[in-house]
Amino acid sequence: MNASPALRHEPDPPRTCFVVGPIGDPYAMHGSPEREAYEHHLGIFEQVIAPACERYGIAAVRADGIAHAGDINEQICRHVIESDLVIADVSGGNPNVMYELGLRHITGKPTIHIGEAGQLPFDIASIRTIRYQRARSHLAGARREIEGALDVGLRDGFELLTPARVLRGLQTVDRPLSSAESGNAEDEDSPGLLDDFAAIEDGVDEMTADLEAITKTMETIGALTEQSNIEVLELNQANAPASARLAAVARYAQSISAPAGELKTVAGTFAERMATLDSGVRAALGLIEVTQSDERGKGAEQFLEQLVALDEAAQEGLANLGFFGASAESMARMSQHLRKPVKDISAAVRQMTSAITCMGEWAGKARTLVHGATV
Template identity: 45%
Template sequence: MSIVAVAGPEPEEAPMTTCFVIAPIGNEHAPDGSPELLAFEENLEIYEKVILPACARHGIVPVRADGIADSGEITEQICRHVLQDDIVIADLTGGNANVTYEIGIRHLTGKPIIHIGEHGQLPFDLSLVRTIMFKRSRNGLVKARRDLESALEGALHNGFEPLTPARILFGLPAAVPLPAAEAEPDDPEAPGLIDRFARVEEQMVAMVETTEAIAGFMTAITESALQIGPVMERASQPGVPMSAWLPAMTELGKAMAEPATGLREACTRFAGQMVEMDAAAQTAFDVIAAMPPEQRTGSPTGFLEQMVSIAESTHEVVGVLGEVEVGMRWLAKMSRELRAPGRDISAAVKQVSGAMARIADWERQARALI
């Protein structure tokens, strides 16, 4: 980033848009074949393939209940997100009781809430509220993601009409009824092959920028630890009481707080970009695989080499992230001042690690086709 001298204070950065995702989380540790595990896998699919990439397109970092890093009573934290976040995205699929309760609370605030739900799985009481409906198919999820991108665009820039509970509570006039949207069994605007190749190239650039941001935050975290090294060294001298560590831990916690939060947000953005890029990348692999080997020179080979390069650089980033997390786990046990940045770093590692299966698959396919 270049630094330019100006006559006056620098403009403040716009605050990041907060977004909470209401969804039936399920239980990832439930027995195989159980309803709880099925609910977890189905709703994780919607989060990864629809919600996360749609939010990433607008620079939004969505938070689910199982991704809240703060300590404390989980119910209170969820209520605060539901009441205070700028935008709420609610997955109504299955009519989960907790989801319905949280949606009701949000409706009273008059703040933006976007409903999504699977065809045939919408609870009756909410079926008249405008909802992004989707089919659990490849094209269906792509369309849902695009519709959610448009809905987020509207919520961010065009305002949001409060729903009936908020209108009554705040004494607002009744809304004009809107015609029901017609179902679209097929998507005539689904991207073609050239569109997908172009999207891959665009996402590659975005992912490189995000990876550089991740590396920058990790460097800042490491430098924070090095800067207070002398203080920690003096505190570790023989005969020095353990209380001498406290100022160093407090200073280190403050220094790491901002880069650790930035690292978590960048890794969440990276995971969203990864999901969005995956469908286009798989199509590109299929097209190149259908080509005779002698016709893969030029752009196809360049694409494959780029995918291998992305995989190699990401493996390196994940390795460094893992080392930083291990160090933070040790430090967090020494002082509560380091627990908050430690949780942010752990969440960051979890986001990037979850994307590694896709990256490994890209590398495998690319190397096989080169």
């Protein structure tokens, strides 16, 4: 929030603030984790956030305080996108909070992060976060920090977060606005919404390339395994001594060591890309969801089709991965020579299975949006 006045324009003060954060369950049993979460976060809202906003004439509301009837998910998305200010409690990295926060980041509108000390998610560690502890004195300090952030932001302008950089865990950059810019117009050198979508699409393209590399590596290991099976079968038929069969297994372990290590590396890269892109892709899907189908444009439809195609390619390989992992585990019992490559293969299978599950959630949402647009 420490922006140089010379690089900021005087914005109109925000009048509405949507508070994103864990809600808990007010109807849960007393003493249950859900009820304690509700009481805690309600206290943060009432004692910290709402008073800080009220000092500057800003009306703060949580999701459970939305008065209008209608689809609550759509209402939350609209509040996240349209509110003048969002204050997000990122404590614990709640998935719903991170989804809504990613959606907000794409808009580039003012956002303040707060979070309980010791519970801040790693993937947004590059963004300044106001930390609080549950003691009353610390809550008062957090309220004053929010007031200070609002004072600076209203006077000098709020820092604009670049979604593509945020989603990759890089440091945020200031985006100077000249006094000639008005109506939320962006600086001519700053990325716009289509640029952010393109960045996500590039990441999805890279994941597609990773899948192709993983498939080729699995094919290489499969071919080497088939050759080894033939050799071991011939040795068994010839009633060769155990030492000869052990030597054959050792040769096989040596031959698959390099591709097994490569498989683990590429699978790790694939899983990292998934983790990096997850909040951005979900935010993009949320933005598409609240946009009328006839206003989405060709780029949004291509993006949805890309997610579906990526998932189809991944699901095709998932069955092979499962068989591959089971075969690897059984091989490890044959000889100690196989334990290291099998360990690499098993690690790759676990990483890929987890990542592909997440990818299936993207594709499920994308299919729903595509189907809804065609009805």
